[in-house]
Amino acid sequence: MAKRIQFNQHGGPEVLQWVEFQLADPAEHEIQVENKAIGINYIDTYVRSGLYPVTTFPSGLGTEAAGVVTRVGSAVTRFKPGDRVVYCQAPLGAYSEAHNVAADSVVSLPESISFEQGAALFLKGLTVQYLLRQTYKVSADEIFLFHAAAGGVGLIACQWAKALGAHLIGTVGSAEKAQMAKDAGAWATINYREENIAQRVSELTGGEKVAVVYDSVGKDTWEASLDSLRRHGLMVSFGNASGPVTGVDLAILNKKGSLFVTRPSLYGYITNRAELESASSELFSLIASRVIRAEVPDAQKFALSDAARAHQVLESRATQGACLLIP
Secondary structure, three states, X not given: OEEEEEEOOXXXXXXXXXXXXXXXXXXXXXXXXXXXXXXXXXXXXXXXXXOOOOOOOOEEOOOOEEEEEEEEOOOOOOOOOOOEEEEOOOOOOOOEOEEEEEHHHEEEOOOOOOHHHHHHHHHHHHHHHHHHHHHOOOOOOOEEEEOOOOEHHHHHHHHXXXXXXXXXXXXXXXXXXXXXXXXXXXXXXXXXXXXXXXXXHHHHOOOOOXXXXXXXXXXXXXXXXXXXXXXXXXXXXXXXXXXXXXXXOOHXXXXXXXXXXXXXXXXXXXXXXXXXXXXXXXXHHHHXXXXXOOOOOHHHEEEHHHHHXXXXXXXXXXXXXXXXXXX
């Protein structure tokens, strides 16, 4: 028997339970991974709460972890027991001591990258890769706006933008988080608790505003994001930390400058093995060269059994960068 986190109904962090479960043998095209470090992502809270509802209970939670292959299905040739791997597009259930994952959604973890680094950086790093390199190709010297710049995704975006020679304006909620974003590579920061976002973007760009805004906050920043865009600008809405954007009158896009809006996700950009390997290779090269780093504070590493507490801390917006569960 192994242990995992599961939930029997949607709700707050208190619905998460620490239970024993019987892990099946890996199927023909699956591998079984003993998880060494598990990534906590904001989307996990959406699944738990019911914003992204599951269809059956009880349900596992989480899609990202790094660990060691213990068993392989009969048709798997790419991996063998003992291999170090990382994954982020698994079926729900990565909040567990071990998990069965389709071999095609797993990549080898280089020896130069620790399990904790892998679990902290893989999904968030691939998210930044598709945002900055595919959804809209940010170019050198370009100024753009990125919300929640001191979060797990945001700090990676700050580092990646700096590597591209681009100028990231990051929104943050405190002076401490502003300093973190700047240390990571942000060109400028805006404290949304004290400053008007769109006004500061206009000031920082000499009235030009920006061609693209990346917004994972949602409801609270929707209007400010649109007001920060120049004519024909692109609003990239990729999260709902403050709640989903609803009841949008599309005519507002016309009124504010014939704007564009997209709602992308990783699953729309990494759909096959070739796309996974290409994006992973670019990310791993930046990690290996230490262009991108992830230092997870001890206070943001939680025992797997303490996942409910981890979700409470994450949703309080008190975290800085990535959070991990450690089996």
